[in-house]
Amino acid sequence: MSANIAFALHVVFAAIWVGGMAFAILALRPALAVLEPPQRIALMGRVHKRFFLIVWHAMPIVLLSGYFLLFGHYGGFRGVGWPVHVMHLTGLVMAGVYLTIFFGAWKRMRLALATGDMAGAAAANERIRLLVTGNLLLGLLTLGIAAWGRLA
Template sequence: MLGSLFYTLHVLGAVLWVGGMAFALLALRPALAPLEPPQRMLVHEGALKRFFLIVWHAMPILLLTGYALLFGWYGGFRGAGWHVHAMHLTALIMAGIFLALFTGPWKEFRAARAAGDLPKAATAMDRIRQLVGMNLVLGLLTVAVAAWGRFGG
């Protein structure tokens, strides 16, 4: 029963994080293109602020439930399949990228927006887009690995 709860929380955390990145890059960003830069930056700031709050909750839940499943279900790394090892690696890389994004370009973006420096804010936003794009690719790869490996592939 507890394993099912951990697995459900794990999957929901992944859906929120990976789905949120896909929405931000594939739907929100293109939809904002017609807006003037100041309005576009304002919407980006509001949306990313909310999304990053979700990631700050989803990321630890993913990591903690992943370790709980790893040690409670598989008995540790030795008992885990290749897909679990791959998910572990990509999860740590994704968490590192998010932390770098949050403490670097996101901080720079917010400071530039507050100072009214739109070119600097745009540069920081482009770096955020690149890092979110990297994490989206890693997240989709992780989902594919999880689905493939789950059935012994």
């Protein structure tokens, strides 16, 4: 794989991941206020299912393409500046947050929806919202550092 392909994959899938979180928090969530709570939770269950499937593909592509660039193009951590070190850290933290969401709150939400426990599903959805909001902020920070680093 050439560095250009790896870089394109890295940027595109990072945009999908961070853009998806931005859409969910800034556009979808406020628009759901027109629905009754049971409808809102059921819809969010479907949204999460699709989005988390997308992230299961995007996250490894972002990480693997980043490591390909880091070790295959730049020669490792010594060959890069501080922005790449920070992106590496924030990317790993974001992946950890995603895994926490998927195996924690999302698992609880799926179980609650399957058993008709709307209060449990709503509580799990709120936890997902908080974690996704934090991950969105980390993602925006990472993108800002990436942009800064290209010109530094």
